[in-house]
Amino acid sequence: IAGITQAPTSQILAAGRRMTLRCTQDMRHNAMYWYRQDLGLGLRLIHYSNTAGTTGKGEVPDGYSVSRANTDDFPLTLASAVPSQTSVYFCASSGAGGQPGELFFGEGSRLTVL
Amino acid sequence: GQNIDQPTEMTATEGAIVQINCTYQTSGFNGLFWYQQHAGEAPTFLSYNVLDGLEEKGRFSSFLSRSKGYSYLLLKELQMKDSASYLCAVEDSNYQLIWGAGTKLIIKP
Numbered sequence: 001i002a003g004i005t006q007a008p009t010s011q012i013l014a015a016g017r018r019m020t021l022r023c024t025q026d027m028r029h030n031a032m033y034w035y036r037q038d039l040g041l042g043l044r045l046i047h048y049s050n051t052a053g054t055t056g057k058g059e060v061p062d063g064y065s066v067s068r069a070n071t072d073d074f075p076l077t078l079a080s081a082v083p084s085q086t087s088v089y090f091c092a093s094s095g096a097g098g099q100p101g102e103l104f105f106g107e108g109s110r111l112t113v114l
Numbered sequence: 115g116q117n118i119d120q121p122t123e124m125t126a127t128e129g130a131i132v133q134i135n136c137t138y139q140t141s142g143f144n145g146l147f148w149y150q151q152h153a154g155e156a157p158t159f160l161s162y163n164v165l166d167g168l169e170e171k172g173r174f175s176s177f178l179s180r181s182k183g184y185s186y187l188l189l190k191e192l193q194m195k196d197s198a199s200y201l202c203a204v205e206d207s208n209y210q211l212i213w214g215a216g217t218k219l220i221i222k223p
Contacts, residue, residue: 042118042213043157043201058210090156098159101145101205105156 003027006091006106013081013113021076021089021109029095032074033058033103034066036087043090049074081113116140118214120202125220126192134187134200134217142207148176148187149201151216157201161187189219197221 004025013019025032030051035043045058049068063085065077074093078085088110092103117139126132138146145164149157163169163178163185175188187200199216206212 040122040215042215043203043211044213045210099162100164101147101209101211102159102162103149103157103211105158107156 004091004093004104004106006089006109008109009107010110011112013078013111015082015113016080019078019081019111021078021091021111023074023076023091023106024072025074025091025093025104026072027093027095027097027104028071029093029104030071031094032068033092033094034064034074034076035090035092036060037090037108038087046076046089078111081111083113085111086113087111116206116212118202118204118212120200120214120217122215123218123220125222126189128192128194128221128223130192131188131190132192132219134189134202134219136185136187136202136214138183138185138202138204138212138214140204140206140212143180144205144207144209146176146178146185147203147205147211148185149203151199151201153198160200192221194221194223 007022033048034046047066049055052071091106120136148160151157161176168177173190178185199218201216202214203211
């Protein structure tokens with residue numbers, strides 16, 4: 001089934017630990033995004049990539065890093081997790097096959113940092 | 115700053131009509147999106163407006179007035195499965211999406 005796959009779906013993590021959230025898409029979309037979603041707030045963009053080999057900072061990039069070695073994969077790394085990074089993380093992509101600017105989302109990764 | 119406002123929660127009755135409003139103040143405008151998000155799931159695309167007026171798609175319609183910085187999502191013949199959060203998002207002049215906090219719609223029998 002075409003789409004975006006995120007892993008893990010849920011994780012509890014001790015503060016200070018390193019964590020990588022994985023995201024893979026098979027739609028050959030050029031653009032990919034990482035958002036966090038917190039209760040009472042809109043989706044906030046962490047990092048994005050317009051094409052393989054390039055990345056950019058979003059609204060809330062501090063404490064996070066990304067890489068885009070190829071078109072399909074866009075992992076998000078928390079170098080040293082803190083409790084304020086407890087959130088639901090969504091990976092998304094956009095490209096041919098949808099409305100202009102339409103995003104296709106993964107199912108989300110629920111991260112709890114203790 | 116950039117801002118998207120929508121009501122936090124609304125309640126409606128099965129079979130009725132509900133209108134969810136969204137007002138925005140952004141740096142430029144390249145389009146407005148509505149997404150549906152069921153609890154615990156990913157957002158899914160509903161509609162896209164870039165010109166003033168009404169876009170109809172089955173039971174769902176979306177309206178845009180760029181001069182007023184205003185949009186609404188109209189849901190007709192409400193069904194229990196329409197219980198979800200509805201997210202309004204505007205694409206600004208830098209082609210970045212600015213998201214509202216979402217409106218939780220509760221449908222009662």
